[in-house]
Amino acid sequence: MEPWLGAALGYISDWLAFQVEVSGQPGGILAIAHRGEIVLEAAFGHANLDTGEKLTPRHRFRIASHTKAFTAAGIMRLREQKRLKLDDAVGQYVKDLHPDVATATLGQLLSHTAGLTRDGKDSGQFADSRSYLDKDELLAELRxxxxxxPNSRFKYSNHGYGLLGLVIEAITGEPYPVWLQREIIAALGLRETAADMTLLGKGVPFARGHSRTVPVGRRVVIPGDNPTHAIMAAAGAVATAADTARFFAQLAPNARKSLLSVASRREMIRRQWRVPQDVEEVHYGLALMSGTTAGFDWFGHGGGFQGYISRTSVIPAREIAITVLTNAVDGWAPGWANGVKFILQAFATHGAPTRKTRDWTGRWWTLWGAVDLVPFGAQVLVANPTFINPFLDASRIEVTGRDTGRIVQATGYASHGESVRRVRTKSGVSEIWLAGARVRPERVVRAEMERKYPKGRRRTRS
Incomplete structure (x- = not known):
């Protein structure tokens, strides 16, 4: 592992712990794979707010639409076995469809360009107000x-992936979850993944979902354990962050080991359609979305299930896969996955700290909140851990002595050119003066604030 990556992983874990705390999220799990091996697993917060159960890396989550990539891998596997072609019409395998649905190709279903309905006439299954469709109900809507x-634009469809599950069943003669569990999940050694809740063993730790704090005034626990029936191929999978990262890592064309050929992986990642949206520039291939963030080209997928939000990004150029799982409907997984990319890019650009700068570190506080001193190479950045990109507009300190430095780069509203000094006691650095701002350990600032602003005190106007 490159030195910069080791340094980045340490800060990423600390930053995400802080993000979970200040965001008020129930919990979050992060896994990062490098060259197919997990190099960081971290869990923060709770698996269940009602019981107080702590979240661990072994907790399974509903990873929702990440499932589509498992299904697509299954289709590509069958293609490599010459049991289907992507140009095949779906009606060759599944009967009793509307004639215009029957002519949709497998490739169109995989790329969400068949023009099918997203979730049918009643999508209440994603609001936990009805059961997921069974096979007969799905086929009724596909009539x-x-x-x-078709082929007029990108249009997401869970029904389309449910239909792909039926294709797999028609070709293999087996139930989708049975075949997928053996031919994809077990074949890759993913011991903490199940195609659906119905396949999750007893006693396996499972993180519960949670609502927003409104309209109830508190987060309510959403069980999240309902089966997905005929929509399983679109949204059924249950997994840990580590297994999810491992699965997506092996889809990179340059992955050292994979279930699929390089050609199949390239076909899955190839940008076929731009996703119409204003949030960020994203494209879609075959069950994989892709884009560029923090200077990194990436591919991956996201997921949303009642009570859960998840996101995975693979950066092939760095042989890194990132998975973030959150257990609330307002989960910050997409932002946190991007934040990890920003942090990785900063360390990759500036390098690991030198002997001169490596002890200029830590989280320091004022009434305004926290700042992080993060050493890179010969400089130290003053980061804001509340930001998704903690290094946005960060001031840079040049270390001039054991406990002295100078701010050599800062925004126009910051303290460019001013001095920095550390104050020591017998136990070590007790405070730091960043120009005119004194920053201290959290416990010191907390005690001072509690003393200065006691609960219940009211000031009266004179």
Whole structure:
């Protein structure tokens, strides 16, 4: 492992712990794989707010639409075995469909360009107000015509992936979850992944979902253990962050080991359609979305299940896979996955700290909140751990002595050119003066604030 990556992993774990705390999220799990091996697993917060159960890396989550990549891997595996072609019409394998649905190709279903309905006439299954569709219910809705013309634009469809699950069953002669569990999940050695809740063993730790704090005034626990039936191929999988990262890591064309050929992996990642949205530039291939963040080209997927939000990004150029799982409907997984990319890019650019700078570190506090001193190479950045990109507009300190430095780069509203000094006691550095701002350990600032602003005190106007 490169020195910069080891340094980055230490800060990433500390930053995410802080993010979970200040965001008020129930919990979050992070896993990072490098060259197919897990190099960081970290869990923060709770698996269940009602019981107080602590979250651990072994807790399974509903990873929702990440499942689509498992299904697509299954289709590509069958293609490599010459049991199907991506140009095949789905009607060759599944009967009793609307004629215009039957002509949709497997490739169109994989890339969400068949024009099918997203979730049907009642999508209450994703709001936990009804059961997920069974096979008969799904086929009944697929006897209706497509919503828009095929190949006219990217249009997401869980029904389309449910239909791909039926294709796998028709070709293999086995139930989708049985075949997928053996041919994809077990074949990759993913021991902490199940195709659906119905396959999760007894006693396996499972993180519960949670609502927002509104409208109830508190987060309510959402069980999250309902089976997905015929929508299993679109949203059923249950897994740890580590297994999810491992699975997506092996989809990179340069992965050293994979279940699929390089050609299949390249086909899955190839940018076929731009996703119409204003949030960020994202493209879609075959069950894999892709984009560029923090200077990194990446591919991956996200997931949303009632009570859960998840995101995975693979950075092939660095042979890194990132998975973040959160257990609330307002989970910050997409932002935190991007934050990890920003941190990785900063360390990759500036390098690991030198002997001169490596002890200029730690989280320091004022009434305004926390700042992190993060050493890179010969300089130290003053980071803001509350930001998704903690290094946005960060001031840079040049270390000039054991306990002295100078701010050599800062925004126009910061303290460019001013001095920095550390104050020591017998136990070590007790405070730091960043220009005119004194920063101290959290416990010191907390005690001072509790003393200065006691609970219940009211000031009266004179």
């Amino acid at each position: 209706l015509p497509p919503v828009i013309d």
